[in-house]
Amino acid sequence: xxxxxxxxxxxxxxxxxxxxxxxxxxxxxxxxxxxxxxxxxxxxxxxxxxxxxxxxxxxxxxxxxxxxxxxxxxxxxxxxxxxxxxxxxxxxxxxxxxxxxxxxxxxxxxxxxxxxxxxxxxxxxxxxxxxxxxxxxxxxxxxxxxxxxxxxxxxxxxxxxxxxxxxxxxxxxxxxxxxxxxxxxxxxxxxxxxxxxxxxxxxxxxxxxxxxxxxxxxxxxxxxxxxxxxxxxxxxxxxxxxxxxxxxxxxxxxxxxxxxxxxxxxxxxxxxx
Numbered sequence: 656x657x658x659x660x661x662x663x664x665x666x667x668x669x670x671x672x673x674x675x676x677x678x679x680x681x682x683x684x685x686x687x688x689x690x691x692x693x694x695x696x697x698x699x700x701x702x703x704x705x706x707x708x709x710x711x712x713x714x715x716x717x718x719x720x721x722x723x724x725x726x727x728x729x730x731x732x733x734x735x736x737x738x739x740x741x742x743x744x745x746x747x748x749x750x751x752x753x754x755x756x757x758x759x760x761x762x763x764x765x766x767x768x769x770x771x772x773x774x775x776x777x778x779x780x781x782x783x784x785x786x787x788x789x790x791x792x793x794x795x796x797x798x799x800x801x802x803x804x805x806x807x808x809x810x811x812x813x814x815x816x817x818x819x820x821x822x823x824x825x826x827x828x829x830x831x832x833x834x835x836x837x838x839x840x841x842x843x844x845x846x847x848x849x850x851x852x853x854x855x856x857x858x859x860x861x862x863x864x865x866x867x868x869x870x871x872x873x874x875x876x877x878x879x880x881x882x883x884x885x886x887x888x889x890x891x892x893x894x895x896x897x898x899x900x901x902x903x904x905x906x907x908x909x910x911x912x913x914x915x916x917x918x919x920x921x922x923x924x925x926x927x928x
Contacts, residue, residue, distance in 0.1 A: 737854025826922035
């Protein structure tokens with residue numbers, strides 16, 4: 656799931672790997688990796704985390720990858736300025752629709768430049784993840800949690816993992832687009848950036864220590880969330896690196912949960928979970 660700049664530099668001439676720039680299109684047009692295409696994975700919000708919404712999300716992601724010609728013998732390497740909240744989300748969408756082999760360029764374009772890699776202005780194809788009409792295409796339903804699954808997490812033996820800033824978790828800050836401050840009840844907490852160091856993922860041992868300190872156990876299912884499901888993807892792959900193999904994302908995250916007044920919330924310092 657992770658590739659270094661040096662590894663990418665040696666493999667890119669073989670023609671199988673395709674750099675996928677998930678930064679804003681204006682940055683891609685200015686400078687990108689050789690052959691890089693542009694894909695906006697960040698601005699997507701799922702309309703509702705029910706079965707129809709999830710199926711429509713998968714259909715929209717599948718369409719974007721097909722239009723860019725990604726999959727099979729064209730394996731994407733998602734990158735941003737450094738490893739952050741966007742490139743992991745790109746890989747998660749790719750895996751969601753059942754495609755395999757996708758990678759994250761650890762350290763992003765900064766690591767590429769530091770390794771002596773050449774860059775050029777972006778030209779050609781651009782696309783974005785958008786909701787589409789739900790279709791019968793297969794996708795990996797086990798990678799995404801519905802609102803109902805989040806509500807039933809304790810009965811189902813799953814843990815909820817809030818990866819936002821502590822101020823968001825405790826409810827002292829709320830994004831203007833969110834109807835209420837707070838967190839999903841019984842959430843475990845660690846800030847997603849703590850899984851990274853100098854724009855790259857920390858070692859598996861370091862991430863595991865952070866996860867265990869947050870009360871997460873590798874034998875239990877983990878449902879990650881944040882504001883819109885981007886930071887949650889960074890946490891998902893960090894947990895995978897650390898040996899957690901039952902992790903899914905609540906894509907609606909706090910933006911959706913806060914907007915439904917019927918759903919319970921907690922505010923204040925962390926409670927026992």
